[in-house]
Amino acid sequence: MISFVLRRLAGLVPTLFVLVTISFFVIRLAPGSPFDQEQKLSPEVRANLDAAYGLDRPLYVQYMRYIAGVARGDLGPSFRYKDYRVTELIASGLPLSLTIGLAAALLAFLVGVPLGAWAAWRANSLVDHALMGFSLIGVVLPGFVVGPVLALVFGIYWRLFRIAGYEAGDPGFLVLPVVTLALPVMAYVARMTRDSLVDVLQSNFVRTARAKGISPRAVLMRHALRPALIPVVSYLGPAVAFVVTGSLVVESVFGLPGSGRFLVQGAIDRDYPLVMGMILVYGAFTLVCNLIADLVYRWLDPRVRLT
Amino acid sequence: MSARTRIAVAVLVTIAGFALAAPWLTPWAPDALDWQHLASPPGFDAAHWLGTDRLGRDLFARGMQAIRVSIALGVLAALVSVIIGVAWGATAGYIGGRVDALMMRFVDIVYALPYVFIVIILATLFPRGSLAALFIAIGAVGWLTMARIVRGQTLALRQREFIDAAIASGARTSTILWRHIVPNVIGVVIAYATLTIPQLILFESFLSFLGLGVQEPFASLGSLINEGAQEMESSPWMLLVPATLLTVLLVAFNLLGEGLRSARETRRE
């Protein structure tokens, strides 16, 4: 079991490597240079800047230097935010982004699964239709719509939560962003759980369980729930990854200093090391999440155990 | 067709109708500035039914234009993703073996990347404001799921006995693909393509929200929402109008797609 996990973790390294390499070269394909945004620079100043940041060297040399740096734990200097290393920048915002993301993912599953199970248990009733109606809307609404609307209703009209002037350590600020981020995932999880459970409740082994005369609760919890959760768990990995990376939207809407903004801004500014660093960190996180989801899936289904 | 599907179709037809007829319904052009009605709320004076924005542009006209842009982008991008996805998936599924493994590995890797990365990488590749580049980029993201679905269907079909029966009857491979595989796959493709449209519209709105999508003077629902979010406190209708339009549009498309999908499933009983 341990060896299985270790083997899979080791397998992440080549994938990350490929990811970083591809991103490295693709980003540099984009027209424009990091220094274009400033006023027109004279050719000498430009040449100096290029040399200072190593941009005058051939591409493969830049690549090697970058990889060597990563191996040391140094993600390079930011081209845009002078005086800052990429590692510092990311570290400054990452804790907040991770907190929001993981809280949202947790909320989504802890609320979504029971809601979906309830809808399935009362399939085709009013409860079921109502829940699935909300689920449809929840799935469809993007964060950049829900966020501002929630901010409008709960922050401005009803003044329940504060939405401006973020202060670290005050959880009240995080309620709306977390809910905004969690909503689409929660809706999707509820839907998936409901559909899957309705399916499982028709299966032969559930009929057998009923025929044994055990209580409906035991039928649901002991026999039906685990197989029904299998597709939901498969969604766990992508869901967590989506939530953490999607936090950039809520950070933008609610003005929170997370690390999400570095990704977009870095791309626009052609701040290569910053973008690379973000891709590396978020890529690693996604892959680890997928691995954990895979492990949980194998625990749920004894037929697939540890091949 | 179930009642829900019928409602969805009715809603979509109505919206599309308004969007197309908008230039004749309203006296205002989408980029016309009405100095006398800056940021005015929805009402009947001066025919600003849905209000105006900060610059005095009529929100009904802009909203309808945004819907035209969004639907056009969504449908075209869905078409692109269907073409790429079906070709990729059917080839991988029918040939099988190494080729299949390789092709789907590629899909898996791209699929595992959060779409945000794709957005960023694409944003850096294309000059801002290029509409064609935009919808190719969106379509390029949408084909992944379609490829997976088509490949799954093709794989399952290839192992069905009626394919063996067709081979035993002496049919050529091309005949089998054309007369057996495609007709059996096309139902799924249409259902999922309809579900892809709202996803792609959403994706485009997201890009516009980030400032990477449709540029001025064109409006898309995403860029309108972005503007509206900034004026939220003083002019909430600037946010609520495009938000509602987007929601209704997406819900209707989703209901239609879901309806097509369950209609296929019940037919198979």
Place this chain on the structure above:
Amino acid sequence: MSDMTPLLRVESMSVAFAQRKTVDAISFGLLRGRCLGVIGESGAGKTQLFLALLGLLPPQADVTGRAFLGNTSLIGALVGAGAREVRGRRAAMIFQDPMTALTPHLRIGDQVAEPLVAHHGKSWTEARAEAVRLLGRVRLTDAAGLARRYPHELSGGMRQRATIAMALAGTPELLIADEPTTALDVSVQTGILALLRELVTDGMTLAVITHDMGVIAGLADDVLVMRSGKAVEQGTVDAVLKTPRDGYTRALLSATPRMDEPVEPAPVPAVLAESVPLSARHVSVRYPVPRGPFRRAQVFLAVDAVSLSVAPGEALGIVGESGSGKSSLTRALLRLSADASGQIAWLGREVHALRGETLRALRDRAQIVFQDPFASLDPVMTVAEIVAEPLRALRPALDAAARAERVAQLLDGVGLDATYLGRRSRELSGGQNQRVAIARAMVIEPQLLVCDEAVSALDVSVQAQVLELLASFKRTRGTSIVFVSHNLAVVRRLCDRVLVMYQGKVVEEGDAAEVFAAPRHPYTRLLLESVPRLDPAAERARLAAHAADSA
């Protein structure tokens, strides 16, 4: 061991879904310690009847009439806890397919222990210990080890015994078995039947639902014959099997192939073909079994150097159970799989090395009919298109009108009229679909027709008709038939010569009459012994002997 008050009394019971009756005014009584066999074909309503008695039908079902288990009313009065008191505790049911009937993620021992905890108030520790004892009771070896396993780790027969143990756990008064042996191999069936017979002898009241007359002969004391929801005949097993009164019962009995029925001598073929329709030498089929990304795949030998040939107008039977390699062999003979080696020739022309167009052009010599009538027909095509396909591919000279005529001719030949032309497979029954498949196969008049378990999924009466159809092709057109089946009685009815396969090899071959009368190989003998006899006395003796052997 009978008591005069019936344990189970059913009076004029009906089950309807939206006005359509699946069970129509059934009445019967079942005395304690006796076994009632309920026989009928698919759609007869037999399973619905018992599901209704246990309250396991969906809420839309409209159940009317009266039924009593002892003094407890079963219809309309069972709700909630009362229903659960009956289910599992006083009446237990086991279902047809043991693989899907057991919960995949729970250990066997826990599933068997569950009724003990729910109904007898035992703790889990006590219940698990009792479960092990029950697993031993149903003659499973290493019961303690088995209890810790998961369903997918057991074979079909073992799983079915485990479900029986699970049913016994609640100490029910009535045990209902729904097609208990249908999903199992022939050699395993005897053991399950013997076990059930033993339970009855020990005092259990049993209701058995089946489509198989042999199961009735061995287990039932009383018989209820059902058709389209109605009770067609009732009586003791001797009365119904030996002197049936109803026409339907008689038809069922005569349609069921028996090992002791008279067989016509192999006819002289009416048409003499110049060359042998099928000749195969040293055919082997190998499948690679992947063993992870870094190890060399192992090779599994599904078919091991099999040689056979079929004469013109002859029917060759290939008999074997699951895992014998018979399906892999048929696919290889029809050149449908790429993993085969050896020499294969159709009508004298060697085809094992051919590919592409050359192979395709020769396909009018050999055709195949598959087991599953629904899976072998393209769901989006009409019957007319399906039957026309070989003509389009292999007789390009025919124009549309000529094709249509030929298609109509063939459909008529298999007993389907012109109204079927525009229909699709999901609108037809299994039997009708299989006839379409046969029409498709015969439309280009092949010399060789291979039938891979072609009648196994059909009702007994339909099966008899299809067999007669195949026999007529043999007689009138001189078509050679290779008939693959696990059902020896069916093979005996149709075939002239027979081949017995076990684990990829041919273990015996010869004239059908001789092989069945005097088998030489132990496996053939085992297979023959496993065929249920249709005489109750003989069948019970057989089951008792089996039980004594394995005790």
